[in-house]
Every structure is written in structure tokens, then in C-alpha cells.
Amino acid sequence: TGIGTFLGRQYAALARDFGFDYLWLSNGMGFGTETWGVTGALFDQHAFYPEKIPEASARMLKFWQELLAELPGAVLETRGSNFPAGVEIATDAAPLGFLYGTGVIAPPVNSPMAAIDFNTGLAIASWMSHIAELPGRDYAFRYYIHDPWFLNSPWLDRYGRNPWDLYPVMTVSRMNGAGEVEPPSRLALLTCDDSYGGMPEQVPDEVIPHVIEAFSSTPDRSGPLLWVYPFAEYSRMRDLPRTFNEDMFIAAAIQDGLPLNTVISTGNFRRVAAKHPEKLTGTIPVVPVTALLEEDIAELLFSFAGRGNFILVYGSGAGIPERLAERIGFRRAAPQRGAARAELFLPGDRTSFSDRLFLHEQFSGGPAVEEALSETRIAAQARFAGGTRLLAGRNGSILFVRSLLPVEEEYLPENPTVFRKRHLNCAPPDRMFPSARLIRWSLAEAGWELRAVPSALRQMPPRLCIARRDDAFLFCGYTPDTTVPLEIRTPLGVPVPPEQELLLKSGAGIWHTAKAFRFEVRVFVRQEAEGVISGKTMYPLLPGMTPPIEVRNLHNAEVRCLVPPGSSGWEVRRGRTHLPFEWEETPYGRCLLVRDISEQVSFSWKNQRKGNEA
Structure with a gap:
């Protein structure tokens, strides 16, 4: 009896007796013979063996065909492997085209391995490769807060209560054939209970606000x-x-x-x-x-x-x-x-x-x-x-x-x-x-200068994700070594996050970031003079206006502010004094532009929210 047939019949009996409504295949099941490493049926570290493709492909397809034959109408979800789709295909002949073509399985969730090996790059690349070609719009983001198998609660220990594996990963999205960007539509948690079966209230109390914020600001x-x-x-x-x-x-x-x-x-x-x-x-x-x-x-x-x-x-x-x-x-x-x-x-x-x-x-x-x-x-x-x-x-x-x-x-x-x-x-x-x-x-x-400034050779650079929402830039990231700043300049100038100070040097901005960071940035500065500038969210001067975004300590600067689509009633001020401004159409959206600004400048517009939403 093939393993697919055996597993399918066992699950069918279990589902009937216990009322289960879907099957979850975990830790690479069905995606290769060696899903915890880069080796497999077609690769042994030293060479690839394309002549083995027919046999390896047939074995993988046989498993899935046997399994699906025993489970007509079943809902299947998968963990996938820890690697991108191309690696699964090149090393193990994983039949991903067949699986997605059936429309039976959902795309694998993002791997929790980043919390274990801190390889966030591999985890993000793997997830993007699996969601690139979807049978539908629906896919889930998974957050790793507890672990019932191993003695750890990642939110409390591996993450140290820092959402560095949440905000950056939630900037991931796919573009469909109409050019629409589709972010994750569902949330999966691993898991509600810890290794002892407990559910410490501290974890949902601290995690839920971050999850709400991440899902409310998807690209x-x-x-x-x-x-x-x-x-x-x-x-x-x-x-x-x-x-x-x-x-x-x-x-x-x-x-x-x-x-x-x-x-x-x-x-x-x-x-x-x-x-x-x-x-x-x-x-x-x-x-x-x-x-x-x-x-x-x-x-x-x-x-x-x-x-x-x-x-x-x-x-x-x-x-x-x-x-x-x-x-x-x-x-x-x-x-x-x-x-x-x-x-x-x-x-x-x-x-x-x-x-x-x-x-x-x-x-x-x-x-x-x-x-x-x-x-x-x-x-x-x-x-x-x-x-x-x-x-x-x-x-x-x-x-x-x-x-x-x-x-x-x-x-x-x-x-x-x-x-x-x-x-x-x-x-x-x-x-x-x-x-x-x-x-x-x-x-x-291409105008995107992104450089780390480590003081020692083995210090890792900050890991950065940049997303777009309402024409703002969302800069999210993970800083493995918080003594390593990021030197950044974009085609619009130096991005100035609110509630942050940064050093302008040689036309670029030096960011010192926390272990986990998330900045919504609308203001960009070009300035030849060196010095420390700062971004600040101020209180509204008039009812119905957004809190002004203020930049301080400028010296003969050119300042741009990306405004939300459909906004109106724009104001540019120095203190309570209105300043003249220009409009600039950029590839990134419409900008308010002011030139030769010293000391400070702030930007605001009519609040588009109504009632309690404000």
C-alpha cells in the first residue's frame, strides 16, 4: 500500500470519527525527500542529477495522486518546506505546478524558521516564491508565538517581545494579472497554547495590537x-x-x-x-x-x-x-x-x-x-x-x-x-x-542608496522591507545588531520617519534603528549641509485637519511630502505661518514641494476620516 493511500484512508477514518474538517501536512510533507536541507533526490551538495527527474517526479506525483484519490472534497493545507519553490523543484522534483493546478491545496504559509535560524531572507524569499502563482486570492500569514512541540514561546524568548518577524513579513504581497496587489487575507497562529498547554495572557495582550496594525496597513x-x-x-x-x-x-x-x-x-x-x-x-x-x-x-x-x-x-x-x-x-x-x-x-x-x-x-x-x-x-x-x-x-x-x-x-x-x-x-x-x-x-x-555602516566585519546589516500604502512608504525591518546604522537615500531624497532623529551626511541619512522597526514615511529631504534633523508628528492646529508632519533643524533644504490620493485642503507651514508650495508629479505619487527651507516645515491636509474613525 502506497504511503499516500495509507495516509488518505487513515485520515478519512479519523475525520469521520472525530469530525475533522481539514488536513494539515506539516514540515515539508509532500514537498520532497529531504525538506530540512538543500539536498534531495536530485542534489547531493556536489552535483545535480537531471537524469533522476523522471523517477523522482513520478514518486512525488504518485504520493499526491494516491492521497487525493482517498480524500475527494477534502480541504488540504500545507506547511511546505523551509526553501523557495525553485529549490524544492531543483532538488526534489516537487510537483508544485500540478499541486497548484488542482486548486486543492492552499499555498504554504510563511516558515517559522526565521525565529530559529534568524535567516529572514530565506523565509521571505520562500514565501514569495510560493504565493507568486496562486489558484485564487486567498493565502495566510502565520505568526509563531508559542510552540507546543519544543520548549519555547517565541514571542517571549526568540523574538524577545519584538515584532521583527511580523511587520517586515507583512509587507510581502503578490501582484495579480490586473496589476492589483494582494496582501495576505488570513492569519494563522502557531500556536495559542505553549509547551505546557498554558495560554499566558501576556502574549495575546502584547501581540494582538501588532497584528491589528500589520493587517490594517498592508500594501x-x-x-x-x-x-x-x-x-x-x-x-x-x-x-x-x-x-x-x-x-x-x-x-x-x-x-x-x-x-x-x-x-x-x-x-x-x-x-x-x-x-x-x-x-x-x-x-x-x-x-x-x-x-x-x-x-x-x-x-x-x-x-x-x-x-x-x-x-x-x-x-x-x-x-x-x-x-x-x-x-x-x-x-x-x-x-x-x-x-x-x-x-x-x-x-x-x-x-x-x-x-x-x-x-x-x-x-x-x-x-x-x-x-x-x-x-x-x-x-x-x-x-x-x-x-x-x-x-x-x-x-x-x-x-x-x-x-x-x-x-x-x-x-x-x-x-x-x-x-x-x-x-x-x-x-x-x-x-x-x-x-x-x-x-x-x-x-x-537607480537612485536607491542602501548601505550598512558596521564597525566590525561580522556585524550583519539591517534587513529592510519597503512597502507602499496610500502613497506613503512603509519602511519595516529587523536589525540583528542594533549598533549597525543604515545609510539611506532614495530618488525623492532622504526619508524622514516621524519621531526619529537622523544625521544627514554627504546627502544621505543615517538611521539608527531598534531591533524591530516600522516607519510610515511621507516626507523626504534633500540638503547639502550636514547635521541632525528630526521628524515629529504634531497636534492639529484646526479641526478637521490631520496632525501636521513636521521636520526640524533644516538648512536650505528641498522638502517633499507625498500626500494620500484624493486628499484636499493642503497646508504647508512654518509654525503658524503659511508657506507657498509647488506640486510635483513623481513615479511614486503626487508631492507637495518646498525649496530653500531652513529651521522647520510641516505638512497637513483635511482629515478624510469621519466620526469615530478619526
């Missing part, structure tokens, strides 16, 4: 970065090393501070680009090379870039058509692998780090073949014994980053890079060049 448009995810293309399992590499690289980039939290499938991107291109205004598509192997997707994206918009391409050039390589900004040259030295030509994080690299083909989508074209501006390159290869560069409005994972030459458990349980961990920056940060650093070419 209503794409963030500045839009991940174009090739779910259908990965499901066809064409190139296992490339699929594995692209998903693991973007997860490492998010872990290293890349603010990527909106996703769209290639199928939905086709529809939006064709019928609703205005929905892409103010976004930078972040695109794996796999998506560009589809000619129509490539043409849509290159056309988007040709209109002056930036796109960011990441991945490997190994084996791709020469014409595609040249449009990205490189030609394919002799393959290079093994040891190399990184050379960086753009500003990175404000610290030193190793320049050592080692290219493992199985982790990096093949050898390095990317030789920059003469017109490509080189941002970083790898110097091998056989010549240099492009790591990051700009060709017009196309930014490219080679997805070379910073894995040490020896990746045995005692080294360690791959630990027991077969996790792949990038080497620390004092041992290997932090190549996953190249995406974040490259965004400076």
Missing part, C-alpha cells in the same frame, strides 16, 4: 522592487543548477538587506505589461535570467527598460543565447571556475571585507563566462587566473548582477559552510566577498 501597490518570478518555467525543470542558484542567491540578498517584498509570476507580468503598464510605474523589476529565456518576457522587460525605467537582472550567463547576453551587457567567454579575487568599483557597505571568491559550479549556476561589453559600466568583477568576469554592471537602464554565491572552497561540516542538516550557509564577509550584497549596492545606480 496597496508594489514596493520599489518587483520580483518577476518564473514559477511556470522552474516547474518545467529545464536547468536544475540555474534554478537552485537563482532562488538561493536572491534569498541571500534579502538576508543581506535587499528590500524585496513584492512578487509577480511571469504569467501575470505578461498580462500587466500588456494591459496595465501604469501599475509598474515607480518599480524596478528584479528578474532572474530564467525569466528572460522566454522571448516575450525578455521583449517586455527590455522595452520597459528602453523607456527609461530600470530593470535588474541576476543569474548566470552560462549557456544562454549570445544575443540575450549582449542585450544584458556581456558576451560569453571562456568558462572560469574556482578561486578568484573580487574587485569592487562602486561604494559598498561602510566597512572592509574580504576580496576572496570561490566559484562552485553546483552552487552558482555554472562557470563564470560573463565578459563585459565595452559599453557596459563595470561595478564589480571577479579576477580569475584565466581573466576577469563581470560580477555587476550597468548597460543603459539594465543592471546586471552575477549570482555567485559566497561559498568557501571547502564546504564540509567542520569548516563550516554546509552544516549537519545540509543547510547552505554563505560565508561571513571577513572570509569571502559578500557577493549577495551586490544587488543592494547596484540599486544606487
Whole structure:
């Protein structure tokens, strides 16, 4: 008797006798043979085995077909694995296309592993990959407050009562084929009771206000970065090393501070680009090379870039058509692998780090073949014994980053890079060049300067998510080391959070953030003079007006304020004195603009809320 048949019949009997109404498959059940690590039926750390795809795929499909045959009409929910969809497909032939096509199972919830291994980048990338291609609009966010299996209550111990795994993850959303942004629609809690069966009132008392706030401020448009995810293309399992590499690289980039939290499938991107291109205004598509192997997707994206918009391409050039390589900004040259030295030509994080690299083909989508074209501006390159290869560069409005994972030459458990349980961990920056940060650093070419300012090599950068709601920017994040500030500048200027002070230096703002932070930002400052400025929410001067957003200690500054759509009755003041202002239409929304402002300025408008809502 197959395990699917056995499990299905057992559950059917249990459901009948106990009145259960759905089945939850936990901890990777049905998503692979090894769902706690990066190895599986098709990958053993050292090589991929595409010849095993038919057998592995048949085994996985057999389980699901047997299970579903025993449970007609049942509701199934899944935990999924701890890894992105591409990794599940590349290492275990997980039949995700079949499962979503049936419409039977709900998309897996976000993994609770971030509270255990603190790899928030992997958790966010995994969840986005699973919600990119949904059979419907409905999917759940899960928050990990207690654990009935292990002796911990994450809200009280692992999180230390800080919502760092709540606000950033709740900025995650997907874009559908109409260009509408769909945030999570349901909440799942793990769990109401702790390991002793108790329900300490302190936890719901403290968590519920954060949950309410997170769900009341979910995104209503794409963030500045839009991940174009090739779910259908990965499901066809064409190139296992490339699929594995692209998903693991973007997860490492998010872990290293890349603010990527909106996703769209290639199928939905086709529809939006064709019928609703205005929905892409103010976004930078972040695109794996796999998506560009589809000619129509490539043409849509290159056309988007040709209109002056930036796109960011990441991945490997190994084996791709020469014409595609040249449009990205490189030609394919002799393959290079093994040891190399990184050379960086753009500003990175404000610290030193190793320049050592080692290219493992199985982790990096093949050898390095990317030789920059003469017109490509080189941002970083790898110097091998056989010549240099492009790591990051700009060709017009196309930014490219080679997805070379910073894995040490020896990746045995005692080294360690791959630990027991077969996790792949990038080497620390004092041992290997932090190549996953190249995406974040490259965004400076598009006006988004996001740099960490650590004082020691092994200090981790703040992990940032940026969402949009009512034309405001929501900056949410987790700061693993609260002594590490964030240096930030956007195309609108330096964002000024309310109730915060920040140092302006060389045109950028230095943010010192708490362990968990969430800022709604509408005001942006451009100022040459250095100094400390501050944001403050003031009391209303008149009935029916919003509390003014005030910025203080300015010196000949240019200040912008993004106003909510449909607002009216705008006022710009210094104290009680009205100031003249201009209107500016930006890709991010309509701005109130004032110039040459010193001391302070405040912005307010008519309160659109009524009655008790105010």
C-alpha cells in the first residue's frame, strides 16, 4: 500500500470519527525527500542529477495522486518546506505546478524558521516564491508565538517581545494579472497554547495590537522592487543548477538587506505589461535570467527598460543565447571556475571585507563566462587566473548582477559552510566577498542608496522591507545588531520617519534603528549641509485637519511630502505661518514641494476620516 493511500484512508477514518474538517501536512510533507536541507533526490551538495527527474517526479506525483484519490472534497493545507519553490523543484522534483493546478491545496504559509535560524531572507524569499502563482486570492500569514512541540514561546524568548518577524513579513504581497496587489487575507497562529498547554495572557495582550496594525496597513501597490518570478518555467525543470542558484542567491540578498517584498509570476507580468503598464510605474523589476529565456518576457522587460525605467537582472550567463547576453551587457567567454579575487568599483557597505571568491559550479549556476561589453559600466568583477568576469554592471537602464554565491572552497561540516542538516550557509564577509550584497549596492545606480555602516566585519546589516500604502512608504525591518546604522537615500531624497532623529551626511541619512522597526514615511529631504534633523508628528492646529508632519533643524533644504490620493485642503507651514508650495508629479505619487527651507516645515491636509474613525 502506497504511503499516500495509507495516509488518505487513515485520515478519512479519523475525520469521520472525530469530525475533522481539514488536513494539515506539516514540515515539508509532500514537498520532497529531504525538506530540512538543500539536498534531495536530485542534489547531493556536489552535483545535480537531471537524469533522476523522471523517477523522482513520478514518486512525488504518485504520493499526491494516491492521497487525493482517498480524500475527494477534502480541504488540504500545507506547511511546505523551509526553501523557495525553485529549490524544492531543483532538488526534489516537487510537483508544485500540478499541486497548484488542482486548486486543492492552499499555498504554504510563511516558515517559522526565521525565529530559529534568524535567516529572514530565506523565509521571505520562500514565501514569495510560493504565493507568486496562486489558484485564487486567498493565502495566510502565520505568526509563531508559542510552540507546543519544543520548549519555547517565541514571542517571549526568540523574538524577545519584538515584532521583527511580523511587520517586515507583512509587507510581502503578490501582484495579480490586473496589476492589483494582494496582501495576505488570513492569519494563522502557531500556536495559542505553549509547551505546557498554558495560554499566558501576556502574549495575546502584547501581540494582538501588532497584528491589528500589520493587517490594517498592508500594501496597496508594489514596493520599489518587483520580483518577476518564473514559477511556470522552474516547474518545467529545464536547468536544475540555474534554478537552485537563482532562488538561493536572491534569498541571500534579502538576508543581506535587499528590500524585496513584492512578487509577480511571469504569467501575470505578461498580462500587466500588456494591459496595465501604469501599475509598474515607480518599480524596478528584479528578474532572474530564467525569466528572460522566454522571448516575450525578455521583449517586455527590455522595452520597459528602453523607456527609461530600470530593470535588474541576476543569474548566470552560462549557456544562454549570445544575443540575450549582449542585450544584458556581456558576451560569453571562456568558462572560469574556482578561486578568484573580487574587485569592487562602486561604494559598498561602510566597512572592509574580504576580496576572496570561490566559484562552485553546483552552487552558482555554472562557470563564470560573463565578459563585459565595452559599453557596459563595470561595478564589480571577479579576477580569475584565466581573466576577469563581470560580477555587476550597468548597460543603459539594465543592471546586471552575477549570482555567485559566497561559498568557501571547502564546504564540509567542520569548516563550516554546509552544516549537519545540509543547510547552505554563505560565508561571513571577513572570509569571502559578500557577493549577495551586490544587488543592494547596484540599486544606487537607480537612485536607491542602501548601505550598512558596521564597525566590525561580522556585524550583519539591517534587513529592510519597503512597502507602499496610500502613497506613503512603509519602511519595516529587523536589525540583528542594533549598533549597525543604515545609510539611506532614495530618488525623492532622504526619508524622514516621524519621531526619529537622523544625521544627514554627504546627502544621505543615517538611521539608527531598534531591533524591530516600522516607519510610515511621507516626507523626504534633500540638503547639502550636514547635521541632525528630526521628524515629529504634531497636534492639529484646526479641526478637521490631520496632525501636521513636521521636520526640524533644516538648512536650505528641498522638502517633499507625498500626500494620500484624493486628499484636499493642503497646508504647508512654518509654525503658524503659511508657506507657498509647488506640486510635483513623481513615479511614486503626487508631492507637495518646498525649496530653500531652513529651521522647520510641516505638512497637513483635511482629515478624510469621519466620526469615530478619526
